[in-house]
Amino acid sequence: KQEVTQIPAALSVPEGENLVLNCSFTDSAIYNLQWFRQDPGKGLTSLLLIQSSQREQTSGRLNASLDKSSGRSTLYIAASQPGDSATYLCAAPFSGNTPLVFGKGTRLSVIA
């Protein structure tokens, strides 16, 4: 059974700190990996999509890496801001035409 695991479940950091969110998956044959942000009671916003052939993607203060051999992805957030407070989910399809398998998310609180 394909599973996606995220650690930690919750994280609280002071404003300005750099932080790393972790995501691991059981099947290295993922098709791609996507990071999402979810604000309370809201839908998901796609942050970064990494293809299986790529090692990392960057968007602004966000950098996501992918290591298929070890079954891991990380989301690096630089210079965190209170507006970054949200739940961050990683998800992957395990073949080209299958829906995403989601992790349970990491709930991030950035304190001013």
Next chain:
Amino acid sequence: GAVVSQHPSRVICKSGTSVKIECRSLDFQATTMFWYRQFPKQSLMLMATSNEGSKATYEQGVEKDKFLINHASLTLSTLTVTSAHPEDSSFYICSATGTGEATNEKLFFGSGTQLSVL
């Protein structure tokens, strides 16, 4: 960017009534739409996958007669919760993917519907 519109954002209904949730792709053709459910502090769980013009494929444990999905066009999918009960109270989110360059392989999500059944 691609936009998926989901309505209503919040609905409160009495037990036994049916509720319809709409999911529309506004600027792309959604060849495949997914419906997810999320209970508090839990991850999203896939309920069903629907391709335009064909019957939806339901995940194990999801009652197809209770959660009716219609994907009649490339821009609209609906989820109807029939005879809703309090245990159906949850956050429902749709997502869509297309085949164009801007949407291929990416999932775009609706804003979600919070269903509360009294």
